[in-house]
Each structure stands twice: as C-alpha cells, then as structure tokens.
Amino acid sequence: MSRKLLDLWVGFFVALGVAALLFLALRVGSFSTSGFGQTYQLTARFDNIGGLKVRGPVKSAGVVVGRVSDIRFDSETYEALVTLTIDGRYSFPKDTFASILTAGLLGEQYIGLDAGGDERRLKNGDSFAKTQSAVVLEKLISQFMFNKASEGQDAK
Amino acid sequence: MVGKGFAALLDLLRGGGHRVNDALQTLGFAARFLVMLLVYSGQSFRRFNLTIREIYFSGFQSLLIILVSGLFIGMVLGLQGYETLQRYGSSEALGVLVALSLTRELGPVVAALLFASRAGSSITAEIGLMKATEQLTAMDMMAVNPIARVVGPRFWGGVISMPLLAALFSAVGVFGGYLIGVVLIGVDEGAFWSQMQGSVDFRHDIWSGIVKSFVFGVAVSLISVFEGYDAVPTAEGVSASIKRTVVYSALTILALDFVLTSFLFRGV
Numbered sequence: 001m002s003r004k005l006l007d008l009w010v011g012f013f014v015a016l017g018v019a020a021l022l023f024l025a026l027r028v029g030s031f032s033t034s035g036f037g038q039t040y041q042l043t044a045r046f047d048n049i050g051g052l053k054v055r056g057p058v059k060s061a062g063v064v065v066g067r068v069s070d071i072r073f074d075s076e077t078y079e080a081l082v083t084l085t086i087d088g089r090y091s092f093p094k095d096t097f098a099s100i101l102t103a104g105l106l107g108e109q110y111i112g113l114d115a116g117g118d119e120r121r122l123k124n125g126d127s128f129a130k131t132q133s134a135v136v137l138e139k140l141i142s143q144f145m146f147n148k149a150s151e152g153q154d155a156k
Numbered sequence: 157m158v159g160k161g162f163a164a165l166l167d168l169l170r171g172g173g174h175r176v177n178d179a180l181q182t183l184g185f186a187a188r189f190l191v192m193l194l195v196y197s198g199q200s201f202r203r204f205n206l207t208i209r210e211i212y213f214s215g216f217q218s219l220l221i222i223l224v225s226g227l228f229i230g231m232v233l234g235l236q237g238y239e240t241l242q243r244y245g246s247s248e249a250l251g252v253l254v255a256l257s258l259t260r261e262l263g264p265v266v267a268a269l270l271f272a273s274r275a276g277s278s279i280t281a282e283i284g285l286m287k288a289t290e291q292l293t294a295m296d297m298m299a300v301n302p303i304a305r306v307v308g309p310r311f312w313g314g315v316i317s318m319p320l321l322a323a324l325f326s327a328v329g330v331f332g333g334y335l336i337g338v339v340l341i342g343v344d345e346g347a348f349w350s351q352m353q354g355s356v357d358f359r360h361d362i363w364s365g366i367v368k369s370f371v372f373g374v375a376v377s378l379i380s381v382f383e384g385y386d387a388v389p390t391a392e393g394v395s396a397s398i399k400r401t402v403v404y405s406a407l408t409i410l411a412l413d414f415v416l417t418s419f420l421f422r423g424v
Contacts, residue, residue: 010216013216016324
C-alpha cells in the first residue's frame, strides 16, 4: 500500500477518534461550568444545606437558571456559605428568597429562587437577604412527635 | 518404599521450583525488554512512518469490530437499562446509565479486550513468525536493531490507537443507547441528553476512562510484542505465544481495571 494512502487512512482514523472524544466531551459530558455564557455570582447563607452538592442546579419557577459553584463553612457565623453562579441572561430582585428544596421524594437537592417585588436587582457578589434551610427529615419527625406528645398531655 | 516416596516428593518440589524459576526469569526479561524498548524508542520515532503503518494495521483495521461491538453493547444497555429503570419510574435516567457505564467501564475494558484479541494476537503472530524464520536475527546481522525497527513501532502504534478506539467505542455505544432508548422505546429525547450531561463530568468520568484506556493500551501492546519476541521459534511455540497474549492481556486488563477504578473513582 502506498504511503500516501496509508497516511490518509491513519489520518481518517485519528480524526474519527478525536471526533469521538469531542462528542464525549461536549455532547455526553459537560465541563463543570459549561452551559451558560455570561454569568454572575451570588452568595447565600444557610443554617443547614442538607445534601446540597457543588454543581447542583439553581432553579426559579422550575427553570434552571444557574449552578452551585462553591459550598463553604463560615467558622464565624457557623453557617454554610453557598456561592451560586447565575446565568447572565437572568436577573432577580433584591428581596429574592433562596430556599433549598428536594426534587421529588428522594431526588437531588437544589436551590429554588422565589422572586420578590423589589425594584433593585441583585448584582455580581451580592448575597440573598432571606434564605430557608433544607428540611432535615429527622428534625421534622421529632418535631411532629413532640407535638403529638404535648397534645396528649393537654388532653389529660 | 520410603525412599521411593521421598524421591517423588523431591521431584514434585523440583518441578514447582523450576516453574517459579521460569516465571521469574520471564518476568525479569519482560522488564529488561520494556527498558530496551523505551531506550530504542527514540530510534523508532525517527522513522515515524513505521509507527503510522502500525497505527493503520492495529488501529484503523480494528475500527470495524470496535464500532459494531460498541453499537451493540450500547443497544443492549439501552434495552436492559430501560427494563430496570422503568420499574422505578425513572426511565429518563437511561442516558445517564448508558453514558456512565460506557465511559467509565465498558468503553475502555471491552475495547481493550477486543483490541487484544484482534490486534494484539496478530502482532504476536507477526513478530513470532519473524523470529521463527530468523528475520530478527538477519536484521541484527545487518546492524539493524530489531527492537527499534520491528518492536518499537508496533508498541507505540498500539499505545496511540487504544485511547482513540476506546473513545470511539463509548461514543458509538452512547449512540446505540440513544437509538434504542429514544428512537425505538420513546424515552423523552431532551431528558435523555440533558440528564446525561448533568451527571457525566468530563474530568471525573470521561478523562478517567481515557486514562484507563491508555494504561490498557500500554499493557496490551507490551504483552503482545513481548510474547512475540519471546516466542519459541517453532510453529508450536508461536501458537502458544499467541494463546498467552490473549490470556495474559485479558487477565491483565481486568486486574488493572480493578486497581485503576479504586484509584480513579474513590470518593467521587
């Protein structure tokens, strides 16, 4: 087989392999920050983040508007400091309410944003004034049981 | 009577010791062979068209078996995955299941197993026959280093081809899963792709798969060229070498896969 033809086929093979890698990288997988063009960062403080993970979705009205880019523990206030990367196309009022919700009964946890009515908008680096922590199942159950127990005592 | 039993025991011990000795000697030669191979690689790379020729033979010519197997494995994953996921009402996660199992495990491992039996065995046969017909000795006589001229290009051709083949295998497999899941069964297309993209991370999943396939490529290529070079120069010896290439490659791939998985995916 002539060398030119050989080079052609090997070039074809390598190009095909690289195309497969690109397909895997862009279509099958995603880079950690991909998906959005321009973004801006917001921070939120939570008493308890439950099972929230970095790269978890941030949703508003059910639409994914950003991702959790960083989760840290603030050792001064003993709160979780969560950094959100929000798609630059969307902006939210200053008094937007951030809460940690669960998708379905056993699904992953995400941050839900409920827009307020303020005229001013959240800018890069701002933080949410009002947040709601994740619901911890054990606490919920114990609360329920204490309530039941105290109800029982009242009846006596 | 006692003397006879003692002699038999001694024979048994001698046989066992002989085997261990042989195995260790082969292992030592393999290590020395790898060092020689790496030392002479510079000479092999100076004539890179030889390596390109080997990429053609071991990489390009394996395309058919890799692509067809990948497609079918992806399709089987699609069918089986759907059956299981549908019971829990989460058939949209089919894309995640197909993509993760292919990029993390099946792509590198099955592609390497196919590569070992398709390309590795033919490399061993080629080098073993060259040795049996004294072509390697003839090269040495003409001051051509057979390791640089024959072994090096075949080794590097395999090492270069393997990650590309594994990536192709995974990509075609995902496409096969898409064909079955979305086109045939009717899983929602948007959920299929978006859940896949949401759960498959380039660094953790795809890159680890590429690292795996690279390591497998080095292992399979080394075993293939070594078994060929070490073959007993008879028809029987060459056939035994080919058998050993396939068996050792498969065992090495699976054992390495376990080790690499515990390294790469710990705590992910």
